Amino acid sequence: MAEGKGPDRGIDAARVAGLGEALAVLTPALEAFVRRRAGADSGRGERLAALRTPLPARGLGSAEVLERLNALIVDGLPIAAPGFMAFVNSAPPVVPSVAQLVAAISAPSRWWSSPGAVLEELAMSWLMELFSWPTTGAGSLVSGGAVATLTALAAAREAAGARQGVDVGRDGVAALEKPRIYAGDNVHGVAGRALALLGLGRRALVTAPSSPSAGVKLDRLMGRIDQDRAEGCTAVAVIATAGDASTGAIDDLPALVAACRARGVWLHVDASYGGFAIDDPRVAPRLAALAEADSVVVDPHKWLAVPAGVGAVLVRERRALSAALRLPSAAYLGGSGGESPFDLATGRPAWTPEHSAPARGLVVWAALAEIGRDGLRARVSRHLDLARQVAARVQREPSLELAADPVLSTVVFRARGPDRDRLQVAVVRAVRARGRVIPSLTRVHGAPAIRACFLGVQNSEADADALVDEVLAVLPGLTEE
Ligand SMILES: *Cc1c(COP(=O)(O)O)cnc(C)c1O
Numbered sequence: 001m002a003e004g005k006g007p008d009r010g011i012d013a014a015r016v017a018g019l020g021e022a023l024a025v026l027t028p029a030l031e032a033f034v035r036r037r038a039g040a041d042s043g044r045g046e047r048l049a050a051l052r053t054p055l056p057a058r059g060l061g062s063a064e065v066l067e068r069l070n071a072l073i074v075d076g077l078p079i080a081a082p083g084f085m086a087f088v089n090s091a092p093p094v095v096p097s098v099a100q101l102v103a104a105i106s107a108p109s110r111w112w113s114s115p116g117a118v119l120e121e122l123a124m125s126w127l128m129e130l131f132s133w134p135t136t137g138a139g140s141l142v143s144g145g146a147v148a149t150l151t152a153l154a155a156a157r158e159a160a161g162a163r164q165g166v167d168v169g170r171d172g173v174a175a176l177e178k179p180r181i182y183a184g185d186n187v188h189g190v191a192g193r194a195l196a197l198l199g200l201g202r203r204a205l206v207t208a209p210s211s212p213s214a215g216v217k218l219d220r221l222m223g224r225i226d227q228d229r230a231e232g233c234t235a236v237a238v239i240a241t242a243g244d245a246s247t248g249a250i251d252d253l254p255a256l257v258a259a260c261r262a263r264g265v266w267l268h269v270d271a272s273y274g275g276f277a278i279d280d281p282r283v284a285p286r287l288a289a290l291a292e293a294d295s296v297v298v299d300p301h302k303w304l305a306v307p308a309g310v311g312a313v314l315v316r317e318r319r320a321l322s323a324a325l326r327l328p329s330a331a332y333l334g335g336s337g338g339e340s341p342f343d344l345a346t347g348r349p350a351w352t353p354e355h356s357a358p359a360r361g362l363v364v365w366a367a368l369a370e371i372g373r374d375g376l377r378a379r380v381s382r383h384l385d386l387a388r389q390v391a392a393r394v395q396r397e398p399s400l401e402l403a404a405d406p407v408l409s410t411v412v413f414r415a416r417g418p419d420r421d422r423l424q425v426a427v428v429r430a431v432r433a434r435g436r437v438i439p440s441l442t443r444v445h446g447a448p449a450i451r452a453c454f455l456g457v458q459n460s461e462a463d464a465d466a467l468v469d470e471v472l473a474v475l476p477g478l479t480e481e
Contacts, residue, residue: 015062019105025066029073034094038083039435044075078438083463085452086440088245088273090305092367093457099366100307107359120361126368127298127312130278132291138321139314140352141360145272145299146190148311151353152295153181153194154324155315156237156266159294162320163264164234169323173199176234182206182225183239184216186249188270191239200236212404212412212444215241215251222259229263237266237294242287243274246442246451248387248408250274253289266294272311274408276303279377280384283408300360303380305457306367310360313351321351383409383454386464390452393468399475400468403444409454412444415471417479424448430474437467 010016051072060068078084080091092100107116124139133139142148157179161168166175173179179200183191185207192202206228208220225235238260240251253269260267269290275298278287290296294317300310315321371379387406394400394413403412417423428441428450442451452467 013059022062022066026070026073029070033073033076034080036078036081037436038078038081038438041075041435047072047075080456080458082456082458082460083437083466084456085454085459085463085467086438088302088453088455089308090302090455090457092305092307095370096304096306096363096367099363103359103362107362114359116359116362118361119365120359123361123364123368124312124314126365128314130373131275131296131298131314132288133296133314134316136318137314137316138318138351139312141300141364142311142313142352142354142357143309144301144311145188145270145297146193146311147353148272148297148299148313149188149190149268149270150194150197151313151321151325151351152268152297152315153191153200153237153239154198154353155295155317155320156181156268157198157200158324159266159317159320160234160236162323167323169326176200176236178228178231178233179204179236180206180225180228180233181237181239182208182221182235182265184208184210184221184241184251186210186212186216186241186244186246186251187239188241188245188272191270204236210241210244210249210251212244212247212249213407215244215249216256218252218255218259222263225263225265235263235265237268240267240269240293242269242271242290243277243408245273246410247404247412247444248274248406248410248453249404250283250286250407253286253293257289257292260294261292267292268295268297269293270297272297272299273302275299276376277380277384277408279373280380282384300364300367303383303455304364304367304376305455306360306363309358310364312364315351318351325351325353327355379457380409383459386454386459386461387411387452389461389464390467393465397468397472400471403449410451412442412449412451414447414449415475415479417475421448423478424450426478427471427474430478431467431470434470434474437463437470439467 079089107114120141128135128137142151158168161176168175181195181204192205195204196202206224208217208224210216229235240253240256242250256267271290277283296314298312300306300312301308387409390411391402391406394402399416401414401416403414415423415427425441425448428439432438439450439452442449
């Protein structure tokens with residue numbers, strides 16, 4: 001038990017009152033963090049190492065812990081900062097951040113008829129509207145693209161079983177005849193892991209080549225499906241990618257829809273990154289086909305910029321999803337009349353493999369409500385412009401070359417010079433050390449390339465220019481020796 005009874009101590013060791021005061025301790029540092037630029041992180045390593053202390057027997061008390069929290073804010077990842085263009089992550093602006101706090105405090109779960117439950121349903125219906133999905137589809141918010149992919153593929157597996165008269169959820173995957181999943185080699189790594197978790201096995205994933213501008217080579221992919229089927233394999237699903245995390249490439253979704261329909265194969269689209277670009281005329285012709293897919297994953301914690309931990313999964317065939325996620329009612333949640341605990345919330349099953357879960361709908365709702373569909377479109381268009389701005393400058397610079405034409409908000413390019421592969425690695429390292437902009441490194445056609453992905457809401461034309469300026473600034477020092 002903690003010692004004494006300060007103003008923050010009641011019957012429990014944890015403080016239960018004085019929320020405003022606690023926030024006041026943290027607000028200045030949080031404000032400063034939100035305003036900071038990328039910058040180099042001096043001394044961060046030591047400060048982080050100092051955090052590793054043994055489990056205290058006697059609690060430190062709320063004041064001390066708040067002080068420590070306050071001190072570590074400065075070392076947070078500068079994802080929100082203008083100039084951050086690595087990964088495919090964004091950081092939340094003010095309203096989604098605060099909504100997360102509201103959800104944590106007042107809506108600790110999405111069960112029962114709480115705002116959390118109602119807003120999850122509303123947020124899902126808004127997402128379905130954005131993607132022109134039939135309201136007869138089902139969907140839910142889960143922790144991110146990885147779990148959303150797992151969920152969608154579980155439904156696809158269930159549907160493949162149903163076509164063979166097999167209940168996979170009940171009898172297991174062994175009942176499926178040589179299951180295969182098909183994708184371009186641009187498919188995100190979470191797909192293979194989902195197959196491992198679903199018992200289908202990573203080797204069930206069959207890939208066809210893809211190009212960084214045009215996506216998967218359709219003939220090659222369909223050729224494999226037809227050949228495997230002739231050999232008795234079960235085509236469980238095709239996974240298309242709408243916004244590959246490395247280059248932003250989008251597979252030819254309209255052609256994939258037609259080819260999968262013709263073969264009666266489930267089409268899953270990983271639109272974790274690209275989905276929210278649906279209203280931009282440059283990519284809309286491809287993304288409009290999301291409406292025809294059997295399942296889609298899109299990540300609100302990317303372009304919609306809600307706090308990390310929110311992915312959305314949409315599944316056209318409710319039956320397949322509910323069969324995959326069937327849950328017996330829990331005795332300890334009795335007295336409320338529903339079949340499963342989730343019935344208490346909406347009168348419908350929850351379309352998620354999770355059980356207790358945060359009220360993510362509240363956060364997604366807040367983000368969409370704040371900026372609206374127009375605000376989202378403007379954000380996406382600005383980011384697509386920035387990628388093209390960098391590409392145009394790269395093409396004008398004799399010492400640089402484009403590795404692929406930008407499709408979404410990602411641009412990949414290379415510095416010219418001796419020992420080319422090592423040069424790209426060195427350039428990215430040197431640019432990041434200076435701290436003005438934070439690009440990342442990727443591989444395009446098997447070789448290293450400099451990559452910038454514009455998702456951060458604060459990135460501007462000045463940051464896009466700074467990326468090229470910084471590369472040009474470090475280049476002479478790296479090519480001279
Ligand atoms: C980010 C991403 C994922 C993984 O999603 P998480 O939200 O990080 O779990 C999968 N596919 C693509 C294309 C992505 O960009």
